[in-house]
Amino acid sequence: MVPSILMSRNDGLGARLIPLLSALRLAQSTGATLRVHWPSQDQRANVSHYHGLFAPEFCARYFITDAEARTRRLRIIPANRFQKLTPQQFIDQADPEADYFIEETTGPATLSGEDPAEVARQYRAAMSMISFTPKIRQMMDQIDAAFAGRQVTAYHIRHGDVTSSYRARGKAWPNKYVPPEIYLEHMRQSGTGPDRPALLISDTPASIDWLAARQPGTLRLPDLIRLEGLDSLQFDFLELYAMSRASLIVAPEMSGFSRVAAAIGAVPIEDVGQSLTDPAMGQAMTALQQRLEQDAGSFLNDGEIAQATVHLRRWLDKQGEAAELSDLLDRQLDQGNTVPLMYRMRAEDAYRAGDIAALAETGRQARDAMIPLPHVLSEIDTMRALLHLGAGQTGPATILLRRALYQWPLHAFSSAAVRNWQLAPPSPEPFYPFEPLVLDLVSLSRGEPQKRVDMRSLIWEIRHFLANTFRGPLTAAGADADLRDRVLAVEAQDDIRGTPAERALKSFRSQIEMEGPDPESALAMSREMADDAPIAENRWAAQRFALNLLQMRKYQRARFWFARLAEAFPDEPVYAGYLAGTIMRDGENEIALEQFQRVNPPGKLRYLVFVPRQIQLLDRLKRDDEADALYDQLLEETGWAETHLTGRVRRALRSGRPFPHMPRLTRLADEAGPHRAAGALVAQLLHRDGHIDEARRRAQAALDGGGVPIGDMQGVQAVLGLTPENKEGPAPE
Template sequence: MTPADLQGSIISHRNDRMGGRMIAMLNALRITRDYDLPFFVGWTTGGRTSEEMRDPTAIFDADWVAQHFFDGDVLGEVYDDLIDLSTLTQHTGWTPEKFRAAIAQGSSFLSGAAMGVTVLPWENPQEVAARLPLAVESIRFSAPVRAMIERIDSIFAGTKLTAYHIRRGDIIYDPITSNKLWPNKFIPREFYEQHLGRTLADPDARVLIFSDTPVEVERLRKVDPRVQGFDDLLGDNDLTPGARDFLELFAMSRCKHIYGPPSSAFSQTAMTIGGCSLQAVEDALSPEDRAAAMDRMTDRLEARSTLFINMGDVGQCLHFLIERQKELGDPARARRIIRAYMDDGLDKSFAYQLLCELSVATGDLAACEDIRDLAYARPSYSDDSMATVNTYSALHHLAQGNTDTALDRLHASFWFRPLENVVHGAVNLGLTADIVTPDNFYPFDPAMTRQKGNVFPQGRRALAELNTIAPKGYDPEDRSDFHMWDIVVRDWRLTCGKKLNRAFTNKSKIAKSLDMLERAFSKLEGSPALTSARGVLLFAAGDADEALECQRRAIAAAPDTPLYRKRISDVLFSQGADKTALFQLRKASNLMGWHPTYQAELGWRLWRMKERDESWEIYNRLAVADHRFIEVHLMTSDMIRRDPDRLEEALAVLERGLKPAHGAQRLLAAKARLLMMLERVEEGRAVYEQLVDCGLGTEHTHVEIYRQFSALGREDIARELTARSIYDFDMVKEMAGG
């Protein structure tokens, strides 16, 4: 299947597990049925895809898959141009006529919502919700799944089973997924225990437990013979992981009532298919029962109960621990419990976040510096945790008036997580206090700054509390400076360096950002600042000609503004007008004065245009320059290592970047490669082991490991390291050309 085959269609895609993929598919099918449109599924199977999702033919008919499904390679070619159905609103003028016209012109729409009913702006929500379950009729299932569906319908006919859905799995086991907090998907077992006691008070009650972690099913089955698992009803079936996962979802849909997490695509999709009732188990508890469950969980945490499966299990309970202790007015108890676990080895990234939040809640912002020290003293290889501890440390130093240290921390947090709202809030406080400027940070347009009451998100109490923090000499009640840092990330993608999620490049999402920009800065209408900023988003959305015109108008109005010339050079380079683009970039760099980001960008462009001598001059100067830009250190090190006589110097430059970027995967991989080039093999191997054992080794990391060690005749080391990862050695070897 090619991108051309997909034009004028509705495309379903979710790169997650069964519930999210199924609801995205059902919403897409509903729309294609209603409007007689082509239907396709972008079904990713590579990378970190869970085992049950790797083979769609285990769930669906093979011919149907061949007709409608395509893989991640094709998806990557079309994704940015897909119009996300969630961006269709009356505000943006979408009507049935506009929708059909877009389809007729070849535009395709993305159904990617993980939960709920997708309703187009002109549709009746109640009518759509009633039709959505009928979309299942359009799915052709594999023969084993069809047979089991019939059996389930037969077994469940006339029953009134109550289902409990206990989500665990990757949330507590996967090294990446378990590093995030999932309070809307992970619910402590004590809530289920408490609710189950009430359910079983009815002598006619029968309960079916669904969980991706068998031990949770076994524990509740022991409570009462009326509590059963999927296998108790259907026997020990020889099902593939994918088929079993879907059939559990289908069986859940045949229950009368479902109690589970408040935000699980799995149980939400089961409800949608079956029309049964679904309630969050926590909401179904009385205040007294909820308090009893929380107190039992707290006591178990403090006593280090063996009921907790692992540190991932412990970690996910900590959100609820904090919630309860704040209710009781004793957040210090939560802080003590969490710190004790961290001292005992818990290093989940959100644990640092929670400790920082509790430090704020207990009026001890200074403790965030100690938490940062803890993170930097251990192999905590998580961008989230590093961004968090640097952000809170920055807030502490801003409040104390320690400007240099605050700026160090802001640079680190912005590099680790350049799109994070809490990071942007801290940078805005630095901007308010004139600590962050275009000269010492990523260059930005000061004219695109406005006043805002709260610069931290209000949706979460812990983050809203940060609005009570102000730089030294400022009143928290005063309005703060606000800048749209997303635009800065677009300007400096090369020297920000981070790989960002697909939503950042999806054109319909960018159109939404453009609308927000124009509304937020409407007072600047017609100004070169807003004109140039619009050009940045238009360029990101693929409208290079209009973006070029925006930058030309901005430069005509403000010819000495370096950023506008840098932006026009970006557009010109993309159009192949390299010489004119280079002229504009040189002009921008000269107008700015010496700045690491302009210099690194200019050096990078010069190298690719074969202007090697001038490029070397720039990177030689960057190699000895004192600056805070982590990515520029990495770029400079990568350049210098091209000279075999300067490998030690390249390593020294890289170490300057690694100091603030503790545990960063890309920098560590570069360090390991340099150590191997220096024939410091055991040191290089040790760094690779750190990457692998912390779950940060990508496919490309293992390809590099294979190449490095097989060149030394030690393929056995490469095999052993890959065996400690999620990757297949033979696949890695093939990728490496071995």
């Protein structure tokens, strides 16, 4: 039977085309069936409008829906497992029931023994297998004609997404964003001019304008061909195709856009950040530092200032002048730059210096600024936890690490922090309940101190105690199937079979398989493991079964098992929290409140996941002031996380109670832009309080920017007079 290749990628055009061409090449050379999953749920992203790029017959032949892709997820075999096969072995041994998954963006995916030159040729040829719309095909021909006989260097300048995208503003992207000063020095070093033209390709016209004003001999694509009536995706593709016709591409190190252009055109590619001589880089950094200090308004936005600062930071570190950067960071924060990356860099400076007090102050400032990216707050808390662990202070470290993992458990510091916490003396503060044995078995450390904690394995254990279940990163690219196979391999070992370790592994595996196509079978296996021994000796299997029951919404049975766990392990507060939730469903409100207060005593929030349900219970009991105070505590603990802030505003709208944090919410709406929920929330509150014109302005901006959550759509439409106002207010969180 014919094997199946599945290609999927959920980011920009260049990063999608690289694995698409790989998948087309491998399908052609092995006879496999190709299926393409092209995620397009977010209609604001230009890649969702692919029908204007690809011909209908191409889409009909290869593309599958999101629903079909979900059903295939557990059949995925990742590339790193089948690329060890030769092409003939793949044809002979491939499982026709599996999907061989390709998402790699570093270059063509290859099988063992393939000739690199032949792979490159086939990869270029795969471009001819894509059918484009007639309009795009015609413009590709015009580009071919425009470049015929010309030697043009193409510069790819990637500035837009990594400086202005909401989520990108919390991370350093030195291999994606490169300051204009470096591009300018590269052009001067290369002799760019009227006789050696440079084609500037960018997602930010202002960056092209800045360079063109300072360097003769620059061109834009419209200088070569007429581009009219194109949507954003079509224009991006034609820029990519034009780059593939250049004689040289100069680009950031991490640019799928540039790499695919270089591959399909057999064009050499040069890393702009690594191509300068030391004197030229020194000139670029001197000019960049001067602009940051004297002309910060010339940058695109605060996000570009942050990314430019990353480059300057690296340079000053090399020169032994890092103190100058600390002063620059302090000035930027004092001037109101609230890009999360700025706080993260300032925190890392304090962490490197071992300064617990300065790191704590940066964390306080970051929370006060309401920076809307939980992973940055999590990283700062984790750095603080590491310093406390280094000082032997396990109590404060546990509190910080518990809060950090709740918000975002997957980042650069989390694995080391959990490992150090495991090796530290016992903490007086409770952590999240997990079975260390399973982590040891899955990582094959067998009781030895782990050099690196497998954070994904840990998250499978504790995800129901966190801000969300992190299903996306846990299952992306077949990661869940890969982990399940690793667990099965350990289960099958002779020294594991028939021991309590086998029970632990099967119970752990049930949590992974609950996300698969047959959760009932996974639930049955987890029950078998939970019943295998008395609960006092079998805590972890019982815990997993209770959580699996909750995931399947079998609330009565979950209540029974959480009650058993709470009774058997009274020092573990999280069982009381989930027991409270199930009791609350039965209407036994006062009993439920007692259990909630066991997990989060008054004035002490230990497990934030239970707080929203406790607030709902207080509302049900008409204890509004207590609910308000608890919500405000939750906002402070989570750094005004958008999920909880949204719930707090909706509650105020629903109940008619005042919202005392309007200045902070307005500031967040102004900083986050129209793409986030804050603008829609501000609009509804302003409308309720009689500020009609301002409310309508903000509501329209939120609607135009796509930043209106489903639960607020009716309220925003009412502000704009598009529907009759819902007197009951928005739906509860």
